Amino acid sequence: MHQQLTNLSDKELISRARKQKDREAEGVLMDRYSHLLVAVTLPHLNNNPNLDPNVVFPSLLQRLSASLKTQTIYKANEWILHIQKGYLGKPEKSTPFYPSRDGRDLLHIENTVDKAATNIIDREDLIVRLGQALQRLNADDNALITQFYLENKTFADLTATTGLSREKLRDQLKAAKGKLAKLFMNQGYVK
Amino acid sequence: MLSSKPNNEKVLKVFSPIRCLSKDQLPRYLEGRLTDVEKHLVEQHLTDCDLCFNALQALEQEGGTEKYQDLTNKLQRYVHESIQPVSHIQKVAQYTRKEKNKENLLVYFWLVAFIGMAIGSVYVLRGHLRNQPVVNKVMAAATPAKDSQQITVTPQQPIVTENHTPATTPTVTQKPAPPVTPAATAAVTKKADSLAIIKAAKAKALQKKAAADSIARKQYAIQKQDSLKKAAADKNKESEKKTDDTPVTKQVTKDQAPPEPVKKETAPVPVNSDEYLYKAAMVYQQQGNLSEAIDRYRRIESVSAGKYVEMARYQLAICYRSKGQMGKARRMFREVVRMDGSLKNAAQQALDSM
Known part of the structure; x- marks a missing residue:
């Protein structure tokens, strides 16, 4: 669907999603890291039967999308892991991500x-x-x-x-x- | 040296950024189905990337990759679906909507601008009409007065000539006198008719403001006409009498006739002087020299007496009004009303319309 976008770097995608409010770029970024997100979240889903993947992943994506617009992101992988951990640790509170x-x-x-x-x-x-x-x-x-x-x-x-x-x-x-x-x-x- | 160079180049590898593991690289690494180079790159990345290492560990712990594949596919589909509505068609729709909004805004803007311009032009035009065209107004106000003047002047001439002709020319007998009188009356009536037509036409042309004035003028003119007709009739009677007398005087002396018209001429002089003053002031007013006209009217008002004072005041009021000095104009109209003369109604109307 978005052949040009898939070849872009994370940095470029993030800047597009921010400056041009390009939802496609945002989607490509999420798509790029979706499998890692799933893999990282799998143990939590297995250990905690209360968590429904139909609820967890959309809300995780929403949280990522919200923080994408405001946060300084040097490395997408670090940022995604931070948000994922924050969401599963304290779902009610979203801790901002600061690169070390x-x-x-x-x-x-x-x-x-x-x-x-x-x-x-x-x-x-x-x-x-x-x-x-x-x-x-x-x-x-x-x-x-x-x-x-x-x-x-x-x-x-x-x-x-x-x-x-x-x-x-x-x-x-x-x-x-x-x-x-x-x-x-x-x-x-x-x- | 030669052997150390590639080794040195490899130092850069320590800090060369490598992309995260792809969707199928992860299980392949787990299963050991990677080439050496690929494996080395993956491991290089794994030392840096917590996310990938955690994912790898999680997959190792959970064992089966079916759930991983399934959930990943679902998530990717979800992402695609959530993006899809904002795809090309959506973008085009958004763009067109934006453009439409812009156009609408532009239309509103121009509407407002035109309305503003229209209001502004109306305002300016009104201001212009109020202040600038003194000449037009004076003309409008003065034209009926001119007619009245003509009336006052013109009918007198035949009377005077009537007076003169029989007196100065003793050869004239009874015969010419009777035809002259009907001719004079006919002339008067004719003039009255033509004047009435002209006045009607002018009354139509006059503006709403001037309407009251014109009506007043008409009334005044008609009144004057009546009085003049009466005067003419009287004088005709007199002339008839004179013509009756003329044979007598003819018989007696030829020189007795001149003194009589002299007497008659001297009698209307004071009236005429006022009239001429009034006429001169009128001329100034018509020319648009309002201040001069006002001066003249003032003089008439202070010097003369009777109807000319009233007329002068009325004209003064009109002058003030066309000058825009509404207070003074109102005062003058009020004075005219107080004088309770023939112009009272006209002044009252003007006051009401002010």
């Missing part, structure tokens, strides 16, 4: 990496600085990131070598990435 500082740092770096993809000089610079930040990271985190990202090892490989569970491994990876991002940003300020 770390989240914004991460987003900033992601954007710079994205931009540098087309500029060789920027890219070289970025690679050098990221390498420096990686050198400063502690040995465990450095090893984890190097194995996971640079040596293309899967979760299964890493859990096998480290003996950690997949959740813990993921948390560690995430934390290491956060630290790396922080180091990179501080480096940027020093520079």
